[in-house]
Amino acid sequence: xxxxxxxxxxxxxxxxxxAGIYRYSIIDKGSRVLVFLLGxxxxxxxxxxxxxxxxxxxxxxxxxxxxxxxxxxxxYFNAVIDVFTKKNIGIYIGVVGAVLCILNIIFVQSLNTVxxxxxxxxxxxxxSMSLYAFFRMLIQSDRVELRYYNHFWFITILLLYFSMxxxxxxxxxxxxxxxxxxxWIVDRFIWAISxxxxxxxxxxxxxxxxxxxNDR
Numbered sequence: 001x002x003x004x005x006x007x008x009x010x011x012x013x014x015x016x017x018x019a020g021i022y023r024y025s026i027i028d029k030g031s032r033v034l035v036f037l038l039g040x041x042x043x044x045x046x047x048x049x050x051x052x053x054x055x056x057x058x059x060x061x062x063x064x065x066x067x068x069x070x071x072x073x074x075x076y077f078n079a080v081i082d083v084f085t086k087k088n089i090g091i092y093i094g095v096v097g098a099v100l101c102i103l104n105i106i107f108v109q110s111l112n113t114v115x116x117x118x119x120x121x122x123x124x125x126x127x128s129m130s131l132y133a134f135f136r137m138l139i140q141s142d143r144v145e146l147r148y149y150n151h152f153w154f155i156t157i158l159l160l161y162f163s164m165x166x167x168x169x170x171x172x173x174x175x176x177x178x179x180x181x182x183x184w185i186v187d188r189f190i191w192a193i194s195x196x197x198x199x200x201x202x203x204x205x206x207x208x209x210x211x212x213x214n215d216r
Contacts (some may be wrong), residue, residue: 004048005047005188005191006045006052007049007084009045009191009193009195010042010046011197011200012042012199012202013042013045014042015059015199015202016038016198016199016201016203017035017038017041017042017202017203017206018041019202019203019205020032020035020038020202020205020206021035021207022206023205023206023208023209026209027066027150027205028079028150028180029079030076030151030154031150031154031182031205031208032078032080032106032142032167033072033075033076034076034154034201035205036072037069037072037073037076038198038201038202040065040068040069040072041065042199044061044062044065045085047061048061048062048065052174057112059110059111059112059113059114060111060148063105063112063115063118064111066101066115066122067097067098067102067116067118068099068121069103069122069131070094070098070101070121070122070125070126071094071097071098073092073094073129073158074090074091074093074094074095074125074129074156075091075095077090077092077093077129077130077133078090078091078094079153080133080154080155081132081133081136082140083136083137084129086126087105088130093125093129093137094165095116095126097121097122097125099120100118101115101118101121101122102169103120104117104121105118116169119165119169122162123162123165123166124202126159126162126197127159127162127163127166130158130159130162131153131159132158133155133186134155134159136150137151137152148191150205150208153200153204153208154201154204157197157200157204161197164190164193165190165193168186168189168190168193169208171186179187181209191200
């Protein structure tokens with residue numbers, strides 16, 4: 001069912017990546033980290049698709065990429081949260097998170113299974129950093145008009161994406177027992193959330209240089 005669905009994801013990620021490349025010279029450091037994230041995601045999706053077709057399994061690809069994604073997003077928050085930037089807290093979170101995920105693969109869950117602990121850790125870190133970033137934005141809201149602040153929208157997208165992923169992973173086992181014939185609907189929902197998230201990041205990357213940020 002829906003044999004070309006993965007190619008749609010690759011197309012959307014590529015579109016957003018090239019939007020970021022087009023604006024790369026005029027966007028800030030944090031936005032450039034997200035462009036790097038989109039580039040790594042594009043490579044990951046292509047490799048995952050190749051492994052799915054050739055080896056009928058791509059779990060190892062996604063398990064490795066989860067570690068890379070956590071580290072890159074930790075670098076992003078290190079660039080956009082003022083407290084993190086001063087003390088490099090984001091880098092420490094990224095390194096510790098990556099080490100814990102690697103230890104999980106070595107000693108607990110193998111590379112070719114769903115690494116639920118790593119997924120939980122990544123989601124917890126990203127959601128926590130997103131909420132803290134919102135807290136810092138509210139403190140500084142007299143200096144920055146949030147609706148024209150690109151990182152407000154980036155972090156909103158990340159928070160919604162990882163929150164929905166949490167809900168989906170938490171309910172997937174239950175729903176697969178209750179509605180086994182219709183579980184594909186949940187799979188398509190996860191896919192749709194990913195597509196919308198990557199597309200919106202690309203849109204913000206493309207239009208944000210035109211916004212006039214009220215930074216007094």
